[in-house]
Amino acid sequence: MRLSIVILAAGQGTRMRSDLPKVLQPLAGKPLLAHVLECSRELGADDICVVYGHGAEAVQDAIDDEALRWALQTEQLGTGHAMQQAMPGTPDDNRVLVLFGDVPLLLPATLAVLLGETPLDDMAVLTVDMEDPTGYGRVIRENGSVSRIVEEKDASSSEKGVREINTGVMLCPAIRLKRWLDNLSNDNAQGEYYLTDIIAMAVNDKVRVHGIKAGSSVEVMGINDKKQLAEAERALQARLVDELMQQGVGFADPARVDIRGTLTCGKEVFIDVNAVFEGDVELGDGTVVESNNLVRDSKLGRGTLLHSNCHVEGATTGSNCEIGPFSRLRPGAELKDNVKVGNFVEIKKSVVDDGSKVNHLTYIGDAEIGKAVNVGAGTITCNYDGANKFKTRIGDGAFIGSGVELVAPVEIGEGATIGAGSTITKPTPADKLTLERAKQFTVQGWKKPVKGGKK
Numbered sequence: 237m238r239l240s241i242v243i244l245a246a247g248q249g250t251r252m253r254s255d256l257p258k259v260l261q262p263l264a265g266k267p268l269l270a271h272v273l274e275c276s277r278e279l280g281a282d283d284i285c286v287v288y289g290h291g292a293e294a295v296q297d298a299i300d301d302e303a304l305r306w307a308l309q310t311e312q313l314g315t316g317h318a319m320q321q322a323m324p325g326t327p328d329d330n331r332v333l334v335l336f337g338d339v340p341l342l343l344p345a346t347l348a349v350l351l352g353e354t355p356l357d358d359m360a361v362l363t364v365d366m367e368d369p370t371g372y373g374r375v376i377r378e379n380g381s382v383s384r385i386v387e388e389k390d391a392s393s394s395e396k397g398v399r400e401i402n403t404g405v406m407l408c409p410a411i412r413l414k415r416w417l418d419n420l421s422n423d424n425a426q427g428e429y430y431l432t433d434i435i436a437m438a439v440n441d442k443v444r445v446h447g448i449k450a451g452s453s454v455e456v457m458g459i460n461d462k463k464q465l466a467e468a469e470r471a472l473q474a475r476l477v478d479e480l481m482q483q484g485v486g487f488a489d490p491a492r493v494d495i496r497g498t499l500t501c502g503k504e505v506f507i508d509v510n511a512v513f514e515g516d517v518e519l520g521d522g523t524v525v526e527s528n529n530l531v532r533d534s535k536l537g538r539g540t541l542l543h544s545n546c547h548v549e550g551a552t553t554g555s556n557c558e559i560g561p562f563s564r565l566r567p568g569a570e571l572k573d574n575v576k577v578g579n580f581v582e583i584k585k586s587v588v589d590d591g592s593k594v595n596h597l598t599y600i601g602d603a604e605i606g607k608a609v610n611v612g613a614g615t616i617t618c619n620y621d622g623a624n625k626f627k628t629r630i631g632d633g634a635f636i637g638s639g640v641e642l643v644a645p646v647e648i649g650e651g652a653t654i655g656a657g658s659t660i661t662k663p664t665p666a667d668k669l670t671l672e673r674a675k676q677f678t679v680q681g682w683k684k685p686v687k688g689g690k691k
């Protein structure tokens with residue numbers, strides 16, 4: 237039987253107290269909804285439908301997936317009403333798996349069990365026992381099977397004592413689901429069409445409802461407010477770090493690292509506290525990331541040492557580079573092998589070739605720096621005239637003295653030496669010393685100003 241997945245994602249998420257639709261709230265750097273979609277794709281569904289409504293445009297813009305079917309729910313009248321919107325395009329012969337856009341930590345393996353254990357004509361609900369079930373729908377069983385689900389706001393005090401809750405995940409043959417959804421009413425405490433009411437209808441029609449328990453309550457946690465969002469973030473981070481530790485990555489403290497994207501690590505990688513990885517980051521064999529680093533969409537080559545307090549974005553390094561402390565590598569910074577970049581150095585859209593050093597207080601932008609170049613403290617590539625950007629080229633083995641301004645476009649010859657304090661505007665010859673400097677002189681008869689002196 238083919239599988240349709242319907243993801244309910246139209247709700248506003250009032251409890252978030254945010255202008256951003258709930259399903260776009262970020263978890264590990266991605267919208268909640270993107271996590272649910274990823275899980276759905278892994279299950280290999282034939283048809284995935286997202287029911288959207290609140291923040292419709294923002295939600296569609298944020299999700300870049302052309303194969304999706306979208307069903308608009310213009311008014312959010314409850315989870316049952318949301319499901320009704322998805323039914324027109326859902327083939328009658330399919331099984332329908334319902335997922336919630338605000339239950340993002342679900343693992344495909346858990347859903348595979350649900351799909352595997354439920355006979356094709358039956359219905360199933362994924363449940364879990366919660367220490368504190370407050371806020372969730374309670375699962376009421378009779379003779380082992382589920383007989384109904386009662387929402388917190390409609391529950392009697394004895395029903396509130398039930399700790400088995402509805403995770404929101406349901407599985408049902410489409411043909412039956414359509415019939416039951418047509419018969420929902422909103423006669424309840426919240427005046428909403430509850431999807432959960434179809435359970436009692438199923439029981440009435442003598443369709444068995446299997447209550448299948450998930451292994452952990454963390455996995456099925458529903459995110460309704462910022463506190464739950466933060467809890468889910470920590471839980472997901474723990475999961476990501478666990479996977480990396482199993483591959484042999486060392487962490488000074490697994491609780492003090494954040495991965496907001498995909499972190500791929502080689503062997504013998506060590507990561508100290510408060511490192512944040514965003515987007516796609518690759519760390520080669522033997523790389524060390526010291527404390528307080530932000531690394532976004534970058535690739536650090538084998539044996540690279542990233543000292544504390546760096547900001548690295550869209551950069552690549554070859555092997556055995558040493559960066560920081562306090563360096564900033566911006567998009568297009570490409571360091572080859574054995575390059576050293578020191579404190580308060582900013583590098584943008586530039587190639588720095590093997591063995592070169594840019595150690596102190598320097599800005600390198602739109603430059604090509606050759607091999608074994610030494611860039612002195614306080615060097616600046618003046619790459620921008622207020623309208624256009626220009627390139628600086630520095631040949632192999634050149635030595636740039638301290639405090640040099642290289643006014644681009646400009647080229648420094650191989651092996652050239654540039655005297656400290658020079659403002660270079662013209663090409664400089666290879667292997668020669670070039671200086672640009674006013675003659676030093678001392679003003680005769682000059683007097684130090686004194687307080688209360690002549691105005």
Ligand code: UD1
Pocket residue numbers: 244245246247248259287309311312313314315316317318336337338339371372373374385387401402403404429430431432457458459460
């Ligand atoms: C729901 C369940 C509850 C379950 C809990 C699990 C119902 C009636 N209740 O309650 O039994 O324990 O989830 O987390 O189903 N949505 C829409 N359109 C709407 C309303 C909601 O698309 O009109 C979407 C929301 O965007 C959200 C999901 O459905 O992704 C759940 O809605 P929410 O309002 O959070 O339901 P809960 O009160 O948490």
Ligand code: CA
Pocket residue numbers: 338458459460
């Ligand atoms: Ca919810």
